Every structure is written in structure tokens, then in C-alpha cells.
Amino acid sequence: MIFKVFRVLVGKNDTFTNCYVVADEETKIGVVIDPAGEIDKIYNYVENRNIKLAYALLTHCHADHIAGLSALKSQYPHLKVAIHEIEAPYLLDDEVTLCTFLGIPENTICADVTLKEDDVVKIGNLEAKIIHTPGHTAGGMSIVIEDAVFTGDTLFRRTYGRTDLKTSSEEAMLHSIRDKLLKLPENTIVYPGHGAVTIIREEKAFYRCEE
Numbered sequence: 001m002i003f004k005v006f007r008v009l010v011g012k013n014d015t016f017t018n019c020y021v022v023a024d025e026e027t028k029i030g031v032v033i034d035p036a037g038e039i040d041k042i043y044n045y046v047e048n049r050n051i052k053l054a055y056a057l058l059t060h061c062h063a064d065h066i067a068g069l070s071a072l073k074s075q076y077p078h079l080k081v082a083i084h085e086i087e088a089p090y091l092l093d094d095e096v097t098l099c100t101f102l103g104i105p106e107n108t109i110c111a112d113v114t115l116k117e118d119d120v121v122k123i124g125n126l127e128a129k130i131i132h133t134p135g136h137t138a139g140g141m142s143i144v145i146e147d148a149v150f151t152g153d154t155l156f157r158r159t160y161g162r163t164d165l166k167t168s169s170e171e172a173m174l175h176s177i178r179d180k181l182l183k184l185p186e187n188t189i190v191y192p193g194h195g196a197v198t199i200i201r202e203e204k205a206f207y208r209c210e211e
Contacts, residue, residue: 001025001126001146004045005191008038010064012103017064018193022145023051024124031055031123032079033143033150034193035068042068043075055113055121057128058083059152060140061090063099065193069109082121084132085114087139096137096166115141131180135173136161142181148189149200155181155190157198158206178207 002023010017021042023030030051032042046053053076058066061083073079083091088111090096099106115121121128121143129144136153143150153161155177163170181190186201 002028002030002049002051003148006038006041006045008036008041008068010037010067010102010104015064015102016194018191018195019068020150020191021045021051022123022126022128023049024126027124028052029054029124031057031121031128032072033057034059034065034152035072036065037068039068039071039075042072053079054123055079056081057121057143057150058087058091058111059142059150059154059193060084060137061087061093061097061107062137062153063097063102063104063107065152066091066097066107066109067099067102067104069107070105073109080112081109082113082115083111084130084139084141085116086132086134087137087141088114090137090139090167098165133176133180135163135169135176137165138167138169138172140176142176144184144188147185147187148191149181149184150191151181152193155198155203156192156194157190157196158203161193177203182207
């Protein structure tokens with residue numbers, strides 16, 4: 001598996017977001033997870049490795065995860081934008097995306113593909129399994145690829161995303177973490193939307209202490 005993480009600066013609040021490129025080593029077919037910005041970095045990485053981008057997979061619709069979407073689509077017009085089916089309508093809702101709040105132009109890119117729980121996205125010989133993980137947003141999703149899970153703003157190291165925003169739910173968040181993500185194999189590496197990498201084993205221990 002070809003893998004790269006970009007820590008990109010987004011919006012007027014100096015928010016740093018983790019953006020990921022994942023590709024199949026054999027076919028060089030790849031995806032971008034949460035194209036938050038600084039698309040030139042992604043473009044240079046992809047082109048230098050002859051990666052053929054097929055999808056932009058969005059863990060959720062907030063501006064600090066989609067701010068680079070328009071620039072990415074202009075570079076790769078064939079790229080399919082994929083997001084959970086519940087989240088798709090919110091891509092054009094500025095009150096939910098928070099584009100204006102973060103000083104980012106309102107998003108005008110719609111979803112090409114909508115996904116749901118247990119859907120599988122083929123990335124060459126790789127498979128990306130979708131888990132619906134609402135809480136930070138109603139249609140938040142996490143993406144499992146081999147021994148990694150990309151959790152957006154659902155699960156961070158020792159904490160989780162905000163639940164005081166439009167479509168958020170504290171109850172749904174805790175359910176997503178405890179009953180879905182923490183049920184993954186303990187050696188699963190957690191790649192969050194912000195901050196440091198963690199592992200399911202360590203998060204299970206932490207949440208047991210919090211119960």
C-alpha cells in the first residue's frame with residue numbers, strides 16, 4: 001500500500017487538518033481522504049508516483065476537510081467525490097459546512113457517489129470499507145483500509161470531535177466510538193482528521209477508564 005499523510009493549514013483560524021493519500025502498490029490507483037487544502041502538495045506527490053486518483057473520500061462535510069475539493073477536481077476532473085448518503089446534501093449547506101465561519105469560499109462541489117454502512121470502495125486491489133460513525137456530524141463516516149482506519153473527527157487520540165455543532169450528537173458520538181470503532185481489531189492504526197496517530201488498543205484502554 002502506498003500511503004502519505006499531509007498536515008495542511010486551512011482557513012482563517014489556522015486549523016491544521018490531516019489529509020491522506022492511499023494507493024494500491026500494483027495498479028497505482030489511489031484516493032485522497034479529506035482534501036482539506038494545499039492541493040499542490042497532493043498533486044506533486046501523486047504525479048511523482050504516477051498515482052491514478054479515482055476518488056476523494058470525505059469523512060464528513062466540514063470546511064476544514066473539504067476546502068481543497070474544488071482545486072482537486074480542477075486538477076482531476078474525472079475524480080469521483082464520495083461521502084456518506086446522509087452527509088451528501090450538507091455539502092452545499094454553509095451552516096453545516098462552516099465554510100464562511102472558517103473564512104473559506106462556500107463549497108459548490110456535489111457528491112458523485114454516496115455511501116452507506118458496510119459499502120466497499122475498490123482502490124485497485126485494495127478495499128475501503130465504510131463505517132457510518134455519526135456524532136460529529138449526522139453522516140460522518142470512517143474508512144477501514146487493511147490495518148488502518150481513517151476516522152475524520154470521530155475519534156482522535158484520547159478524545160473526539162465536537163458535538164455542539166449543527167447535526168452533531170454526543171450520544172451518537174459515544175455509540176460510534178464504543179460500539180463501532182473500538183470493536184475493530186486492537187492493532188488497527190487510527191489516522192484521525194486532526195492531531196496524532198493512535199491505535200485501537202490504546203483507545204479501548206482509555207475509554208474503559210472513562211466509563
